[in-house]
Amino acid sequence: MTTSFADERLREAMARIRRFLDHDQPDTPCLVIDLPTVRDRFAAIRAALPRVGIFYAVKANPTPDVVGLLAAEGSSFDVASPAEIDLCLARGAAPEAISYSNPIKKARDIAYAHGRGVRLFVSDSEQDVRALAEHAPGASVLLRILVNSKGSTYPFGKKFGCSPEMATDLLRLAAQLGLVPLGVAFHAGSQQLDPHGWDGAIADAADVIGKLRAEGLSPTTVNLGGGLPAGYLTQPPPLAEYAAAITAAIARHFGDFTPEVMIEPGRAIVAESGLIRSEVVLVSRKSYSDERRWVFLDIGRYGGLAETEGEAIAYPLVTSKDGGPVGPVVLAGPTCDADDVLYQNTCYELPLDLRAGDHVDLLGAGAYTASYSSVAFNGFPPLATHCVR
Ligand SMILES: *Cc1c(COP(=O)(O)O)cnc(C)c1O
Numbered sequence: 001m002t003t004s005f006a007d008e009r010l011r012e013a014m015a016r017i018r019r020f021l022d023h024d025q026p027d028t029p030c031l032v033i034d035l036p037t038v039r040d041r042f043a044a045i046r047a048a049l050p051r052v053g054i055f056y057a058v059k060a061n062p063t064p065d066v067v068g069l070l071a072a073e074g075s076s077f078d079v080a081s082p083a084e085i086d087l088c089l090a091r092g093a094a095p096e097a098i099s100y101s102n103p104i105k106k107a108r109d110i111a112y113a114h115g116r117g118v119r120l121f122v123s124d125s126e127q128d129v130r131a132l133a134e135h136a137p138g139a140s141v142l143l144r145i146l147v148n149s150k151g152s153t154y155p156f157g158k159k160f161g162c163s164p165e166m167a168t169d170l171l172r173l174a175a176q177l178g179l180v181p182l183g184v185a186f187h188a189g190s191q192q193l194d195p196h197g198w199d200g201a202i203a204d205a206a207d208v209i210g211k212l213r214a215e216g217l218s219p220t221t222v223n224l225g226g227g228l229p230a231g232y233l234t235q236p237p238p239l240a241e242y243a244a245a246i247t248a249a250i251a252r253h254f255g256d257f258t259p260e261v262m263i264e265p266g267r268a269i270v271a272e273s274g275l276i277r278s279e280v281v282l283v284s285r286k287s288y289s290d291e292r293r294w295v296f297l298d299i300g301r302y303g304g305l306a307e308t309e310g311e312a313i314a315y316p317l318v319t320s321k322d323g324g325p326v327g328p329v330v331l332a333g334p335t336c337d338a339d340d341v342l343y344q345n346t347c348y349e350l351p352l353d354l355r356a357g358d359h360v361d362l363l364g365a366g367a368y369t370a371s372y373s374s375v376a377f378n379g380f381p382p383l384a385t386h387c388v389r
Contacts, residue, residue, distance in 0.1 A: 013037045017275045020388045029278040029299035030384045031370050037273035042073050048243035053262040055099050057226050058084045060266025060367040065387045067091040078264040082112045111135040122185045124162045129170050133177035141174045142185040142223050143167035147201035152189020153312050164204045184208050187225030193236050195245040206253035223262040230271030232364050233314040267367040274366020280358045292328045300333010300340040304373035304383035308342045315362040321351040335378045
């Protein structure tokens, strides 16, 4: 395999996970997270971007042991709801290490966050800035700008952010209302495969911050959002290329002023630490002439594999029958929903002797899986998570 799963440390991680699975034989499907790999990934990002504040995006994997490990390693956290705030605080994060980065929030959720000591918020609208001034008086606010997310496997579209012009006005308003107009945030799209994918947004952020500083306000901070990638069937460029491109873009666009920088990685910290073990439920054919077999697993779109929508994320697969001859397959989940098909365009070839009861392991499955799994669609329980250390 040409992916990073051939890398020595990840091979050790996969061996730890397999030992756990062989020994404990948990029910499938399940996600197993290798905590040392989470620690490794956090350390690698910190080493690559040493002067940047790392805020782990909790939604990527809210497993309490993952949050606790990252808090102990000195990570800060990007949260989107009161429940994520409670989780981070319960697992050892300080309130100053939390950014409420969701621009869409109820006034009472802002008040709750403020009551629990959270003092940093991201906003993108006048209504929300006014709600912050009322329910989180004196807090710091970053204004999120709309950016082009070309190069991203999972672009954010137009849901979040406002134009740089409006963001500039809203930072002025924030200052008038007694908030601290801290700076600018954005998200250049998830699984960003272009190391230069942040450049345009950094230019826009520098512009907004420069304008306001010239007026006598003192915004200091740019929040680069998420987007750092993980290895799947496609291997992204190395982290060092991202760090170099981001660092160079900040120096180029901010000139003499050195901003405070935050980044909110989710996927890049947890994806490669996770393996999903699934079981084959059924192997069938749709006609005598169709060469492709249909392989139905006990996990699908609703059991945690939401990111297979549009086949955007293609997980490397390992089966308990690997080694013999293979043939093309369509992969599908176990529910009665017609959309519960994982891959029909991506070319997967699996062993010809694959049978019901065999295992199919999905690699790189630590991000956006357990947190996306439904509660009881068709009566299937949500994806269980186990951690190994
Ligand atoms: C989801 C999210 C992230 C994490 O994105 P990744 O692509 O997983 O790194 C970061 N910031 C915000 C505001 C998000 O919504």
